[in-house]
Amino acid sequence: MALRNKVALVTGAAMGIGRGITEILLQHGAKVALLDVNETAARGLMEVLKKQFGQERSLFLKCNVESEEQMKAAFQKTVEVFGGIDILCNNAGIVNESAWEKTVSINLVAVIRGTYLALEHMNKLTQGQGGVIVNIASMAGIGPLLSSPVYTATKNGVVGFTRAMAAASIASGYGVRFNVLCPSFVKTGLIPSTSSNMGQFSHLFDAANQLMEKIGILTVPEVAECFLELVTDETKNGEALLVMPKVKKYVTFPSL
Ligand SMILES: NC(=O)C1=CN([C@@H]2O[C@H](COP(=O)(O)OP(=O)(O)OC[C@H]3O[C@@H](n4cnc5c(N)ncnc54)[C@H](O)[C@@H]3O)[C@@H](O)[C@H]2O)C=CC1
Numbered sequence: 001m002a003l004r005n006k007v008a009l010v011t012g013a014a015m016g017i018g019r020g021i022t023e024i025l026l027q028h029g030a031k032v033a034l035l036d037v038n039e040t041a042a043r044g045l046m047e048v049l050k051k052q053f054g055q056e057r058s059l060f061l062k063c064n065v066e067s068e069e070q071m072k073a074a075f076q077k078t079v080e081v082f083g084g085i086d087i088l089c090n091n092a093g094i095v096n097e098s099a100w101e102k103t104v105s106i107n108l109v110a111v112i113r114g115t116y117l118a119l120e121h122m123n124k125l126t127q128g129q130g131g132v133i134v135n136i137a138s139m140a141g142i143g144p145l146l147s148s149p150v151y152t153a154t155k156n157g158v159v160g161f162t163r164a165m166a167a168a169s170i171a172s173g174y175g176v177r178f179n180v181l182c183p184s185f186v187k188t189g190l191i192p193s194t195s196s197n198m199g200q201f202s203h204l205f206d207a208a209n210q211l212m213e214k215i216g217i218l219t220v221p222e223v224a225e226c227f228l229e230l231v232t233d234e235t236k237n238g239e240a241l242l243v244m245p246k247v248k249k250y251v252t253f254p255s256l
């Protein structure tokens with residue numbers, strides 16, 4: 001898929017991986033709607049993006065992905081301003097084993113909600129133009145992150161949901177591709193500096209840090225490049241791309 005003038009919507013776009021994905025989309029000529037709950041960070045980023053890419057290429061919409069009403073309004077506004085949606089990146093996520101229901105709500109429920117809302121606009125069976133949805137899971141969507149069982153569950157859920165949606169899309173003729181990106185640790189504000197969010201697993205905080213030291217840490221641009229591959233390569237559908245320092249690998253699942 002060539003990105004020139006394509007319309008993308010990115011959740012959790014104000015910081016970290018979402019910001020990197022937004023920037024790479026703009027660099028390749030797409031228009032981007034940035035959804036985020038953090039208005040201060042997003043407004044600061046918008047100043048930079050408008051200077052760098054022009055006034056009309058990006059749009060910030062304050063949106064908590066946990067709110068169906070706010071999500072619906074943001075998708076509608078994106079269509080009104082940019083004329084449609086070609087690319088969705090469900091990226092917003094948190095790590096919080098204490099507030100585990102909120103973790104499920106943001107990391108999994110909102111991914112499902114975003115996907116269904118985007119399909120209303122993209123599905124070729126209902127007058128859409130097709131497109132591609134890339135969900136940001138984690139290496140913890142493939143194997144267990146011992147300090148964060150609920151986080152692991154949500155990311156496994158995102159991997160399974162994405163693969164099932166890809167199969168459903170092929171079988172139904174939606175004309176929409178679905179892929180999932182599974183990075184190991186990435187240098188962003190999400191990596192906890194204390195064990196306070198780990199709840200009953202706080203004693204395993206050091207073990208998670210040791211794993212991080214062993215595996216190493218990815219940079220945001222490395223992850224954004226992998227996202228770009230999943231969006232632009234039309235042969236990729238139903239794929240889970242695992243990215244670790246010096247490793248980029250399409251995951252092979254058992255065929256049942
Ligand atoms: N940093 C890491 O090591 C890795 C992160 N990931 C995943 O990548 C995604 C992005 O993570 P990072 O960029 O690292 O995190 P981050 O904390 O740097 O950025 C997350 C962004 O999402 C926004 N956000 C959080 N809750 C929201 C909500 N309810 N509604 C709207 N926006 C919300 C935040 O305001 C922030 O801008 C997450 O899904 C995370 O699970 C996956 C693998 C590794």
Ligand SMILES: CC/C=C\C[C@H](O)/C=C/C=C\C=C\C=C\C(=O)[C@@H](O)C/C=C\CCC(=O)O
Nearest residue numbers: 095138139140142143144145184185191192208
């Ligand atoms: C504390 C949470 C911080 C960030 C969350 C983010 O999504 C990063 C996740 C990164 C790692 C996931 C780990 C998954 C672990 C496994 O799959 C284990 O079963 C095997 C662990 C390592 C194998 C590779 C190796 O030892 O070299």
